[in-house]
Amino acid sequence: MRDELLEEHQKLAELARREEIRPPQSSKAVLPWMKANLFSTWYNSLLTLVALGFLLLVFKGFLTWAFTGAKWSVIPANLQLFAVGSYPREQIWRVWGVVYILSVLLGLSAGMWGGLVLRFALVLGGVWFIGVLLPFEFSTRGGFLGAVVAIAAALFLGRGRTSFRPWILGGWLLSFPLIIVVLRGFGENGVLTSNWGGLLLTLILAIVGIVASFPLGVFLALCRQSSLPAIRWVSTAYIETVRGVPLITILFMGNVLIPIFMPDVDINQVLRMMLGITLFSAAYMAENVRGGLQGILRGQQEAAQAVGLNYVQTMLFIVLPQALRAVIPAIVGQFIALFKDTSLVSIIGLIDLLGVAKSVIANPDWLGLQAEVYLFAAVIYFIFSYSMSYVSQKIETALGVGNT
Amino acid sequence: MENNSPLNALSGKIPFWRDIRVLRILFQVAFLLGVILLLVILYTNMLKGLRGLGLTLNLNFLQNEAGFNLSEGISYEPSDTYLKAFWVGIVNTLKVGIIGIICATLLGIFFGIARLSSNWLIRTIATAYVECFRNIPLLLQILFWYTAVVGQLPKVKESFSLFGGVFINNRGIYLPSPEPTSGMKIWIGFLGVGLLLAVILYVVRWRKLQQLDRPGFRAKWALPAFLIVALCGWFLTPMFTTIENSGKHWPLTLDLPILQGFNFQGGMRFSPEFSALLIALSVYTSAFIAEVVRSGIQAVVKGQREAARAIGLNEAQTLRLIVLPQAVPIIVPPLTSQYLNLAKNSSLAVAIGFPDLFGVGNTIMAQTGQSIPVFAMIMVSYLVMSLTTSAAMNWYNRWINRIGR
Numbered sequence: 001m002r003d004e005l006l007e008e009h010q011k012l013a014e015l016a017r018r019e020e021i022r023p024p025q026s027s028k029a030v031l032p033w034m035k036a037n038l039f040s041t042w043y044n045s046l047l048t049l050v051a052l053g054f055l056l057l058v059f060k061g062f063l064t065w066a067f068t069g070a071k072w073s074v075i076p077a078n079l080q081l082f083a084v085g086s087y088p089r090e091q092i093w094r095v096w097g098v099v100y101i102l103s104v105l106l107g108l109s110a111g112m113w114g115g116l117v118l119r120f121a122l123v124l125g126g127v128w129f130i131g132v133l134l135p136f137e138f139s140t141r142g143g144f145l146g147a148v149v150a151i152a153a154a155l156f157l158g159r160g161r162t163s164f165r166p167w168i169l170g171g172w173l174l175s176f177p178l179i180i181v182v183l184r185g186f187g188e189n190g191v192l193t194s195n196w197g198g199l200l201l202t203l204i205l206a207i208v209g210i211v212a213s214f215p216l217g218v219f220l221a222l223c224r225q226s227s228l229p230a231i232r233w234v235s236t237a238y239i240e241t242v243r244g245v246p247l248i249t250i251l252f253m254g255n256v257l258i259p260i261f262m263p264d265v266d267i268n269q270v271l272r273m274m275l276g277i278t279l280f281s282a283a284y285m286a287e288n289v290r291g292g293l294q295g296i297l298r299g300q301q302e303a304a305q306a307v308g309l310n311y312v313q314t315m316l317f318i319v320l321p322q323a324l325r326a327v328i329p330a331i332v333g334q335f336i337a338l339f340k341d342t343s344l345v346s347i348i349g350l351i352d353l354l355g356v357a358k359s360v361i362a363n364p365d366w367l368g369l370q371a372e373v374y375l376f377a378a379v380i381y382f383i384f385s386y387s388m389s390y391v392s393q394k395i396e397t398a399l400g401v402g403n404t
Numbered sequence: 405m406e407n408n409s410p411l412n413a414l415s416g417k418i419p420f421w422r423d424i425r426v427l428r429i430l431f432q433v434a435f436l437l438g439v440i441l442l443l444v445i446l447y448t449n450m451l452k453g454l455r456g457l458g459l460t461l462n463l464n465f466l467q468n469e470a471g472f473n474l475s476e477g478i479s480y481e482p483s484d485t486y487l488k489a490f491w492v493g494i495v496n497t498l499k500v501g502i503i504g505i506i507c508a509t510l511l512g513i514f515f516g517i518a519r520l521s522s523n524w525l526i527r528t529i530a531t532a533y534v535e536c537f538r539n540i541p542l543l544l545q546i547l548f549w550y551t552a553v554v555g556q557l558p559k560v561k562e563s564f565s566l567f568g569g570v571f572i573n574n575r576g577i578y579l580p581s582p583e584p585t586s587g588m589k590i591w592i593g594f595l596g597v598g599l600l601l602a603v604i605l606y607v608v609r610w611r612k613l614q615q616l617d618r619p620g621f622r623a624k625w626a627l628p629a630f631l632i633v634a635l636c637g638w639f640l641t642p643m644f645t646t647i648e649n650s651g652k653h654w655p656l657t658l659d660l661p662i663l664q665g666f667n668f669q670g671g672m673r674f675s676p677e678f679s680a681l682l683i684a685l686s687v688y689t690s691a692f693i694a695e696v697v698r699s700g701i702q703a704v705v706k707g708q709r710e711a712a713r714a715i716g717l718n719e720a721q722t723l724r725l726i727v728l729p730q731a732v733p734i735i736v737p738p739l740t741s742q743y744l745n746l747a748k749n750s751s752l753a754v755a756i757g758f759p760d761l762f763g764v765g766n767t768i769m770a771q772t773g774q775s776i777p778v779f780a781m782i783m784v785s786y787l788v789m790s791l792t793t794s795a796a797m798n799w800y801n802r803w804i805n806r807i808g809r
Contacts, residue, residue: 037524044523051525230432234439244790245783246748249762256775260453261446340541347543347755354544361551371552378540378548385539 074366075376076135081360082376085197085351094191095200096143097182101175103128103147107154109168112161116394123387125151176211193270197351199380201270205342205352209277210335216278217285222315224286225293235286242283247341251276255348273345281338288330292323325399332392336385343381353377450776457773465772466490472767474759476675486768493764494785500681500760501747507686508746512693519698530694538691543752545688550680550756560667569660571668577679578661581672587641591655594637601633602626621724677758681750689746696742700735701727733804740797744790761785
């Protein structure tokens, strides 16, 4: 019996080697594909036809408008406004400084890590290159060309030098305060935060919010899981209160109440908004992290204590790495939500990307162009949000989340 | 050695500043004191700040005359109090929240299922819809719908009309509204009888299914019975009303909007602000709900579906008896948080001037300068809404889990 089976198996293996019983190759031909994916049954055929009709109607209307009705000239005319708002023209070199710092750092990292970082650097290089092609002033296009060259040069410089990785990580950490300082400058000679605007302000608010709310959220989550009731209660009360109210109330409160509660401290509006966004997002972040913490088996913590790690070491080296890995999708989802939520500062009166869009529409030179301007802003927001979710999916696959 | 018990020896040796039990309590007391100290500092600062502004902290101002007009909502006059104005705002928030939740759920289920379609085109359209609307800020979408779509609608004289009863123009969307007539009472009687019959049939069928020990649709008899009675009642009602009054009356008539002078009269009106807010909130939230529905259905292991088909259940039975009971408990918790998000996001109405809870609160604050009490009222209102919804959903979740397991 066993011999028979073995023989049978060998026969099958032989057949497989001769490619006679390989699984059928999925057909790449157009007609079979359409049959399988569009017209498999009568109701699928009907659905396909209805959907095609709908698409035709929508696209015809949209394309007719986009190519004949729409006045896209409003976009190139205000491109600098969209990018940096009312940032003073004679100080624009500060923004270029930031562009170059980031380009060089990203190029070096891409060279050393490769993979996803490399792809990211190539995309950024592509974006700068589009800047070269667009009808900007000559100096602006030169700046973009320089940035492309900077990325490429840094990429070649960093290629294979894996021993420098810790330095680059340190550089990224340092770049954050450095960028703020470069953008702000010092005292009267610098650029007041009230002059920050456009996409620049949106990105600053989002990055500060993400960088600040993540550790705060982790801290709040740990507090909520604490064995000390007083800390647990205070943390829970904070998280639930913040999650129960809309962000806009918190931003308004920051705007109206901080001057009342702290009359002696002068906090400018951009900082107040950063504070509001961070405190709001931290509560959501805490709930996401808590979800991950609850998934970690109790034994992990006990084992860590048994080998002599203290609380901080246990959390830092044993619990958090596992907990955070499990909730990467939720955390990135929260980052995307935060990025989109920065648009709310335009209600308070800051001129972020959406604020610029609103002010361009209100400009008498460009009356009645709401659709064009808002669509342009929407595309920019979409590109950033979508690439964040794309990166998160790639990280998930790289770390094998969901496969364990 | 007087003390030979090891426990006594230990407890005698540990000084209280190294006893973990004492330390825990001390640490918590210190922490609470710190929190209280912070609150006290903020409170004194607040009193100082308020004195600087010449305000006192009480709620008496709520009884004063509001004096401002609200563009829509339940009946309200500028001579009413601030409290009444705030109440109008709460009702407006609830209105947009509840209608929005219904629309978002329907759209979300539709697109969530469409994303799992075997039809490539349908699947792709649904994916494009979801990715598009959830990656663009809601505020931008609200402004887009308000200024670029609803704001560009034709004037009253040139309104779009659908089926002769629906009119769409830049003053809003006008719909026919059902109005009860004198026949309504009789029809309600019919509905009552139908409901009674339906309950009886439901219980009878339930018992029968239990006896047979077979799966089946419990409302299979009750539902048609109720519909038949309701329909018969609808057509019989005019006969009864002719005896009482002059003329025949259906239980409900449609109050059609009619162009009179410069505007439409009668029917139901959705203002441009309300329409834009409702569309934006529904579409935005539906993209998230679609993802929730899709992942919930996908979370049911494929083998379950195949096994159900293998033991001879048909497609509909598989969905009802195998897939949905397992998918719904997965879907409900994230669905709840989407509903809460929608309710909270409705506060963005302030950007287009819809008088919701936050918008009215904002106006009151601007008029009276009483920012702290008004903020407290706004926050308490939202918290009550959030906590009630999540309590209701938790209860539902427990109920569904009890049935599912």
